[in-house]
Amino acid sequence: MLARLSIPQKFILMGAIFGVALAVVTYRMVAGMRELGTEFARKELLGLDYQEPLVSLLRDLQAHRGLSLAELQGEGQFTTERQAVAARLQERLAAVDGIDRRVGTELGVHESWTKVRSEVEDLLKHWQQHGRELFERHTAVNNDVLALLARVGDASNLAFDPNPVSYYLSDATRVAVPELTEIMGQVRDLALQLAVQASAIREEELKAFSRRYATVYYFTDRLQNDLNKVYEADASLRPRLEERRAAVTTAAQNFLAALDREFLNVEYSTIAPGDWWKLSTEAVQAAYEFHDSAAPVLREVLQARMAKLSRQLTLTIGLLVLGGLAVAALAVAIIRDLGRPLQEAVQAAERLAIGDLSVRLSANGRGDEVGALANAFEHMVQSLRRVAEAADRISRGDLAVSIQPQSDQDVLGQALTRMVATLQEQIRLLQEEIEQLGTTNRNVTLALNRVMTDAHRAVQAVQQAARTVEEVKETAESASRRASEVAAAGEQAVAISEIGEKAVHDAITGIENVREQMKVIAKKIAHLSEQTRAIAQVTATVNDLADQSDLLSVNAGIEAVRAGVHGKGFAVVAQEVKNLSDRSKRATAQITSILSDIQKAAQDVILASEQATKAAEVGIQQTLDSGEAIRTLAQSLAEATTAVASITQTSQRQLVDVEQVATAMRLIDEASRANLDSVQQIEQSIQNLMEVSKSLEQLVRRYQIAA
Structure with a gap:
């Protein structure tokens, strides 16, 4: 098939094949870059979108647990605040519903959220009927929210981000802060019941405080380690995050010191329930304030990376397109440079094929293969002319003609x-x-x-x-x-x-x-x-x-x-x-x-x-x-x-x-x-x-x- 095509057609065919291959490679490269880069970052942003309303829901669920327990024990001063928290919880549910409808199916967490939502609604509707089991029931719902947060992190690639900045910021906002606030919230709510009852701490209560006491330190250290990794990767983020992180550490230490002072080191708690609620909530609030300041930073990092990847992708596509255009232009120039002399050589060969020995083919000073081809063609024509003259003399009966072969390879002369x-x-x-x-x-x-x-x-x-x-x-x-x-x-x-x-x-x-x-x-x-x-x-x-x-x-x-x-x-x-x-x-x-x-x-x-x-x-x-x-x-x-x-x-x-x-x-x-x-x-x-x-x-x- 190729033998039937002219040189320009062969170059065009070669260019078409190269263009198709380039398009396929470009498409696969773009698809791979999108999947590994842009798509990865986009999915992380979807996870962050889902994470933020879930964390807000967890914050109000933690507050609702302590306020509900205090109200059940006769502290009417918390009723108004509990009602306000319950109203905010309805708003939080609606906010999570909105983001779940948008990305829940893509992330594969819709069924999990449906289950959590049902539990939260049941808890808000029947919280007064749980009595003494309200703490365990509330804590179980909060743990389900934490599990949903972890699943969102896995499904959205936040838990697998290879970039240390986004990975550790995600761990801090998605794991360390929610777990820390849940532990401090449990300690706050248990201590609030002791403050309301003004009773001595029992042995099992002391053990429960001790376990949670150590856990607060663990997650505080984890938060600090995450931020240190972030600073090592990008020191420019330290001014924006370190103050809030230090505030969390200080608030946690103050929270634990107040716990020792008011409950663990005394026979009877004498602190007023309202005072304890205010003091302990400040520590929890400091952690959530860090989350509120770190989440936008994480979003900026992901968006900046996504924009960078988009620019790189666009630049890659542009370079590939420019490379393709350059190759096409070079192919056109080569076709024009080779096509005209080759066409002249083909026309001369066709004239030579019909016996026209008057044909001329000039090299025009070319030193490439085309010029060598023209010189060889001209030499061949001259040799054929000498052969034709000798053949003409032979045809007239002159067998005394002398023919000198050009070389040992001159088959016709010999x-x-x-x-x-x-x-x-x-x-x-x-x-x-x-x-x-x-x-x-x-x-x-x-x-x-x-x-x-x-x-x-x-x-x-x-x-x-x-x-x-x-x-x-x-x-x-x-x-x-x-x-x-x-x-x-x-x-x-x-x-x-x-x-x-x-x-x-x-x-x-x-x-x-x-x-x-x-x-x-x-x-x-x-x-x-x-x-x-x-x-x-x-x-x-x-x-x-x-x-x-x-x-x-x-x-x-x-x-x-x-x-x-x-x-x-x-x-x-x-x-x-x-x-x-x-x-x-x-x-x-x-x-x-x-x-x-x-x-x-x-x-x-x-x-x-x-x-x-x-x-x-x-x-x-x-x-x-x-x-x-x-x-x-x-x-x-x-x-x-x-x-x-x-x-x-x-x-x-x-x-x-x-x-x-x-x-x-x-x-x-x-x-x-x-x-x-x-x-x-x-x-x-x-x-x-x-x-x-x-x-x-x-x-x-x-x-x-x-x-």
């Missing part, structure tokens, strides 16, 4: 030198080759003439051979057809012999079957003959029975005659038996005759079957002989058919070979004719080549070669 030397050598070689080409052309022409004569003879011989091959082809085709017919006839004869052989086999099988059937018939006729003999025996038995019946009928007739009338019926039976006997005799005679005929016929059949069997055996033998002859004939026919088939295949292969030879002869004939045509074309090409050789010789003579 290439032209090598080109001229190569051209000279090639022209010499070309002249020699042209001479050899002429001689070769003449020799080739003579050889081609002989080749053409031989080619004509070869064509005629090939044509004669082709005609002979065609005749052989026709003879082979005729022999192949005849062999095919013989093979077909042989195959038909083989088929017929196979049919005859099968018929002989079937005849043998049939005769065998007839012979077997004749044997079966002979067996059955013999059996039938035996059966007829058995029937003859039965017939003889029947004939005997008929004779006996006839005899029986005679005896019955005799007996019937003897019986007379009573024997008539028996005579009829006897007559019938006689008739039956006669019919039986006639029947047996007929059966005997028939059986005799059957036996004769059976004998004839048996004889005929035996003759038929013998004839069948003779027929089988003859048939076997015929089958053997047919098989022999079939084998001979098969062998003849195989031989004829082999002859047919050989004839077909010979026919194919003859066809291939005929085809080859035709191809040879065509190739011979093509060769003859090619030889004629080569002869024409040789003629053209001789003309080209003459033209080349004339062209080569135009070039001038150094001796």
Whole structure:
């Protein structure tokens, strides 16, 4: 992408990138400075804004505690003052509400303040109902206010300020003074109850005073240490703070001395409650007066630092902007300084690219890289002019030109030198080759003439051979057809012999079957003959029975005659038996005759079957002989058919070979004719080549070669 941009565009792109980076860095720097400096100080001011009304609220809560305790114990002189303090407390609550609505959520203390506010309102509303617990209840609310002050300091960075002046002033006003006033207020309120009661101090009360006594000294010393740190960091603040700080120390010492004098070192307190209240309140008031004088100083310090940081931030932004503008102006000047000569160089290079060697590029006395570029460009143009002049002489055929390379790195000059030397050598070689080409052309022409004569003879011989091959082809085709017919006839004869052989086999099988059937018939006729003999025996038995019946009928007739009338019926039976006997005799005679005929016929059949069997055996033998002859004939026919088939295949292969030879002869004939045509074309090409050789010789003579 950068390669497509011009130099000014690249500078503009670089400036844009630098500007964006500068803007980002400036923004991050400003944001960091604001967060670390201006924002830090702003948040501290918000904490100070929240701290001041809280301290005022704590001051009045401390006063309300002592006045309420005195009023509960019957001291009516404090009622008016308590009521005034209660009214101020409502104003203090409203003031804290206002600042909490503005910054409470940002500082994260809104919920804590809501809780404290509820406790204060409940305390102001029901203070009379607490009785003896009022001190503890009031003190607990005051401690919650102190805790809220500490939380405000943490949330607003006051507790983490790295600047010793603001840090120790904040600690003095936010921790030391409120804690000191709370301790002195507790001592004041407890002692006020003793003054009201005018009773002796009990042991537990003495211990309570002792603990608080030491705490007053602790926070007084802490306040002094904080101020010493402030003076070390900024001695100019001593005149504004030291007097108030000394007043606090003096008031605290007086307060503790009065406590010793009026309560701790006497058996009974004799000081009037009003006097004690006034004396002790002066010490508390001195501490709050220091707070009121130190808080504005802290605010001035924070505001001055914030203003200083704002000035530094503004100055930084201004310097960055000025730096950016200076860089932009310098970039514009550089672009103008480099753009014009570079543009002239680009235009000159474009003219040079299209072959315009009349271009000029002056350095105009510049001693920088642009001037060096112009001088190098001019030197390059002059070198190209010399090269162009040499190339022009070469183009006109003057190869005697002398080219001197500028240096060992002059690729173009060295290439032209090598080109001229190569051209000279090639022209010499070309002249020699042209001479050899002429001689070769003449020799080739003579050889081609002989080749053409031989080619004509070869064509005629090939044509004669082709005609002979065609005749052989026709003879082979005729022999192949005849062999095919013989093979077909042989195959038909083989088929017929196979049919005859099968018929002989079937005849043998049939005769065998007839012979077997004749044997079966002979067996059955013999059996039938035996059966007829058995029937003859039965017939003889029947004939005997008929004779006996006839005899029986005679005896019955005799007996019937003897019986007379009573024997008539028996005579009829006897007559019938006689008739039956006669019919039986006639029947047996007929059966005997028939059986005799059957036996004769059976004998004839048996004889005929035996003759038929013998004839069948003779027929089988003859048939076997015929089958053997047919098989022999079939084998001979098969062998003849195989031989004829082999002859047919050989004839077909010979026919194919003859066809291939005929085809080859035709191809040879065509190739011979093509060769003859090619030889004629080569002869024409040789003629053209001789003309080209003459033209080349004339062209080569135009070039001038150094001796």
